[in-house]
Amino acid sequence: MNKEITARELRKIYQILKAFNEGLIVNPSEEWELDYYDESVADKKGIVAILRKIENLLPKDDKEKINKNILRRKYDTFNSETDEKVYSKIEKAFNERRIIQIGYFDMGSAEIIKREIDVYHKTRRYVIAYCHLRNAIRKFRTSRMVSAKLTDKNYSIPADFDKNRY
Numbered sequence: 001m002n003k004e005i006t007a008r009e010l011r012k013i014y015q016i017l018k019a020f021n022e023g024l025i026v027n028p029s030e031e032w033e034l035d036y037y038d039e040s041v042a043d044k045k046g047i048v049a050i051l052r053k054i055e056n057l058l059p060k061d062d063k064e065k066i067n068k069n070i071l072r073r074k075y076d077t078f079n080s081e082t083d084e085k086v087y088s089k090i091e092k093a094f095n096e097r098r099i100i101q102i103g104y105f106d107m108g109s110a111e112i113i114k115r116e117i118d119v120y121h122k123t124r125r126y127v128i129a130y131c132h133l134r135n136a137i138r139k140f141r142t143s144r145m146v147s148a149k150l151t152d153k154n155y156s157i158p159a160d161f162d163k164n165r166y
Helices: 007-021 044-057 060-074 084-096
Strands: 098-106 111-122 126-131 136-141 145-154
Touching: 007 044, 007 060, 084 098, 084 111, 084 145, 111 136, 111 145
Parallel strands: none
Antiparallel strands: 098 111, 098 145, 111 126, 126 136
């Protein structure tokens, strides 16, 4: 019996643990996620320690590819959870007409991109804002906003702005 973990097995273990750590295994009451005594098979603290060890064993390219796939699942359109701290800052920025800096998850690159935006319209699901990075009005999913920081700069909403065009 081979006691060594194959590269394929190592990638799969890492992917499962990473998904668990990111909260993507969402039914801890499912039988396959519990032990004989109806207790969780793994706790977050133990998972993090194992993840660190496996990360050191994986080739850099494999680790990056898995991490990007996990992040894409986390911020996928079907996952519409909005970070409440981020959304409260969006509301404050809108109400006070202050430019806000956000960390926005880009699905293509699977990276978080910093942007400064002027919030013109907001709902729980979307924000329509002028994006200083793109120099254009853009529509942002609130569930892909991972951070938010108010700036001291103010803005005004153009008189001809129409939310229905976006």
